[in-house]
Amino acid sequence: MNQALYNKEVSCPICKNIFHTKKVRSSAIRIKKRDTDFCVYYNGENPIFYAVFVCPNCGYAALESVFERISPTGKKIITSRVSNQWVQRDFGGERTNQEAIEVYKLALLCGQLSNEKKGILGTICLRLAWFYRFIGEDKELHFLKHAKNCFEEAFLYEQLPIGNLDEVSMLYLLGELNRRLGKYEDAINWFNKAVSNPAIKRKKKLEMQAREQWILAKEEYKKIKSEA
Numbered sequence: 001m002n003q004a005l006y007n008k009e010v011s012c013p014i015c016k017n018i019f020h021t022k023k024v025r026s027s028a029i030r031i032k033k034r035d036t037d038f039c040v041y042y043n044g045e046n047p048i049f050y051a052v053f054v055c056p057n058c059g060y061a062a063l064e065s066v067f068e069r070i071s072p073t074g075k076k077i078i079t080s081r082v083s084n085q086w087v088q089r090d091f092g093g094e095r096t097n098q099e100a101i102e103v104y105k106l107a108l109l110c111g112q113l114s115n116e117k118k119g120i121l122g123t124i125c126l127r128l129a130w131f132y133r134f135i136g137e138d139k140e141l142h143f144l145k146h147a148k149n150c151f152e153e154a155f156l157y158e159q160l161p162i163g164n165l166d167e168v169s170m171l172y173l174l175g176e177l178n179r180r181l182g183k184y185e186d187a188i189n190w191f192n193k194a195v196s197n198p199a200i201k202r203k204k205k206l207e208m209q210a211r212e213q214w215i216l217a218k219e220e221y222k223k224i225k226s227e228a
Contacts, residue, residue, distance in 0.1 A: 002094055004028035004045045010053050013068050014075050015083070017057035021092040023050050036213055037144075037176045039130040048127055049100040052107045059086030061106040065163070066120055074114030081113050082106075101131050119162035122150030126177075141181065148177040168199040172210045179213060184221035191217060 005022045012019065024047040032041040040048070054061040059082045062070070070078070091103050108124045110116075129143035151162075151174055160167050175190035191214035194200060200207045 002045070005050075005094060007092075010055075010067070012055035012058060012060055013070055014060045014078055015055060015058040017055055019056055019090075019092060021050070021053055022094060023047070035130075035133075036209065037126070037180065038173065039133065046100075048130075049095045049097070051127075052100075052103045052124075054091040054103050054106060056088055056090040056092065058083040059106065061103055061110050062116075063107060063120060063123065066116070070114055077113045078110055082110060097131055097134055101128060104128050104131065117154065117158055117162075118150040119154035119158050119165075122147045122154055123163055125150060144177055144180055148174065148181060151177070166199070168194055168197045168203065169206065171197060172200075172206060172213075175210070175217065176213055179217045179220070184217050184224060187217040188214065188221060 004024055005028075006025055007020045008023045009018060009020055011017075024045045028044060029047055030043040032043045034040050040046075051064050052061055053064055053067045058079070060070075060078050091099060095103070104124055104127055108121065108128070111121050111124060125143045125147035129140045129147060132138075132140040132143065151165075151170065154162060155170055155174065160170060162170070165173065171190055171194035175187045175194055178184070178190060179187035191210055194210045195207065195214060200210065
C-alpha cells in the first residue's frame, strides 16, 4: 500500500453515488523543481494527478474545487452526453501519468459541456500540457495554446484570483505561455504589464523571474525579426 496516499469519500452531485478517491498526504509532498510556467516536479506522488474527481458510476469529472458546483442545466447535459455513454470505470486508485491525462481530459469534456468558467478550463488545459511534457509528447503545445486562450478570456471577463493565480501571477503566466508558443510580441506586452503592476513588488521571486523571461522574450523576438 502506498503510504503517501489516503482515501477521500466523495458524493457525486449528479447521480448521488458515494465513492472513494485517492489524495496525497501533505506530509508526503516533496517538490523537486519548478518550470517557468509554474509546472511543478515532485519526488514521489504528484498531488496534481489527484486533483480531479471522477464518479465511477456516471462518469462526471471535475476539479475538486468545483466538483460540487455544477448547475441543474449542467447536470442534465452531463447525464445526456456523458453518463448515457459511460462504461463504468474506477479512477479512485493510484494514478499513473497516463491515467491523470485521461481523467483531466474527461474533466475538460465535462467542463466544456457544462459551460464551466474559462479560468477552470484553462487550469485543466495547462495541467494537461504539463502531463504531456513529463512524457515528452508534442501535444504539450496543443494544450498550452488552449490554456493561453482560456486564461486570456478569463483575465478579461472573470473574477480573479483563479486558484492560486492572482492578477500579477496571471499577467506573468500569460507572458510565459505566449513566449513558449512563439508569440513573442504578445509575451513582451504581458510581461510588461506584469512588471509594471505594483503588486509584483510583494512577490520578489516572481518579479525577478518576470524580468528574466521578459528579457528572454525580447531576445527571441529580436532574433526572429533579424532572420525574417
